[in-house]
Amino acid sequence: MQALYAQLLVGLINGSFYALLSLGLAVIFGMLNIINFAHGALYMMGAFCAYFLLNVTGMGYWWALIIAPIAVGIFGMILERTMLQWLTGLDHLYGLLLTFGIALIVQGVFQNYFGSSGLPYAIPDYPQIGDCSPNAPQGAICFRGLQGGMNLGFMFLPIYRGWVVIFSLVVCIATWFLIEKTRLGAYLRAATENPTLVRAFGINVPRMITLTYGLGVGLAALAGVLSAPINQVRPLMGADLIIVVFAVVVIGGMGSIMGSIITGFALGVIEGLTKYFYPEASNTVVFVLMVLVLLIKPTGLTGRAA
């Protein structure tokens, strides 16, 4: 039973990556109608950005958490301005092919320079809270940034993993709030429904769409920074993940913000349980679910009929 709790928690951790990534995809699809296959590559760029910030400028994890999403987000906006915007109104297939091509190029360039094994990135060891000096008394409380872990009774939880779950939950809910509950979000949703009318009210729709793409890309980069200390920073880290994330989006319903968040976490948990009960199937379970959902409810669990 204890092992089961542990697997549930671990599943939740993986789920937070799925949620963050599928959220970005859902935002982009919902607002731009583009199936963003470059999402995995942009996620990888976020992780590499963190690596460069640390090794070139000396700026650590906390800076990376802010700077990497902005930097990669700007890269995304340039992509949108120079390439993606010309695809408005065309069949989905064109956006898919373009972004897939971009992903292959970006990954190829990174792999050419950095190989496939990846680069190390450590869990941050600052700020230090409590008495961390070498001659601290026994039992003194000491937190070295997000390093170390705590014993929950049923498992040893690395502090960093706990942080990932909480932080991504906060980001997910904030994004949902921004799009569903604020005035800006209302403009955005209106612009998707009827861009001409929204323009008539004096709102710069193309700029808003560029910013939205930047936001979605920024979310991917943020997930990249979060995963850098857990996985190796590798050029293919996104390619391995993105297929699963697409399945998550399909199961949750394309374009549904809350749907993708909830499905992300839920699938992480289901995958975690599979790893425990039948590990050989852990890479396939998500796709089996996807097939089942598509057969029963083709619009996804929370999707509306088109």
Next chain:
Amino acid sequence: MKHRISALFLGTALAIAAGGGAVAQDKTVKIGVLTDNSGLYSDLGGAGSTLAAQMAVEDSGLAAKGWKIDIVSADHQNKPDIATTIARQWIDVEKVDIFMDVLNSGVALAVNNLVKEKNSIMINTGAATSDLTNAQCSPNTVHWVYDTYMLANSTGQALVKAGGDTWYFLTADYAFGHALERDTTAVVVKSGGKVIGGVKHPLNSSDFSSFLLQAQASKAKIVGMANAGGDTTNTIKQASEFGIVAGGQKLAGLLLFITDVHSLGLKVAQGLNFTETFYWDLNDGTRAFSKRFSERMKNKAMPSMVQAGVYSGLIHYFKTIDAMGGNPHDGAKVVAKMKEMPTDDALFGKGTIRADGRKIHPAYLFEVKKPSDSKGPWDYYKLIGTTPGDQAFRPLSESACPLVKK
């Protein structure tokens, strides 16, 4: 007049004989480097293997003797079906004489069958499965660098001797992982240890926390990683995060390459024990080669044992066909000759190739240095034990290979 005519006849006969000789002595060779150029194993093989092949061609001196040697390279994407399609094309259309590298055990076993069927040659330097020289052995295949039996034998035995008598396996779920787990289990049990469990994970996983928790709960003293490349580095990194080593369990990297250690960094990798048959800093010969190699690599990486094996294997192949006076384009014949001739190069030292196709050389047990002991990039290993070649690999008496006469 009579003399003149006979002289003319003699001259013609000589000319025909010389011409005929030139046809018999075909001095063209085509080398195919079949490897993972884009996936998780591309750092330990990949472009580095092609570079090693080029260096072998340059160092062989065969060009000066009138040989014409071409190299082709392809990415098999770790998929046996793609690999056999490429291999078929190479043999039938491109007339490739010899396959090098062929890492990934699943791919290697598939190509092994094809190479035998088509009477080509494979010098396998990348795949681990010991089946290549056991039940699946072939008169057309030489297994050069290492195999699962040797890894299990060296690392497994050393760890059980050091007190690690209960094992839990994290195994990559394909031919290689299964072979490595099977061979290591045999060694552990033979040395008096016990295997108390294991879990099989899909190839190329990114998250190992579930599997590591199961390993932790098993309370085994040794967590044996029967996987490779990116799977191993992620396992090691996440094991340190989940406090596996801090909790008293020891990680055993059954197959670790220098590129993995480089990618992990010494802080995470320090203290790991594992076995390789080549390290750039072993002696003057390996250092000289590795320095030349690294200067030509895009990311200045030192050679892995797989890449070093490509060089060493080709040097021996070139010596053999040079001794034969030409390329007979007959795989089994060349391999038989390769087995007759002793091997000798700067990288793996003196050795032999056994009847079953197993290349024999010493195996080295290494420990990863502490960051404070390392003098700079790529100075990673401390040699802690050497198994002589005749003891490192599966003895012929235990072999199931039909080529071995008993």
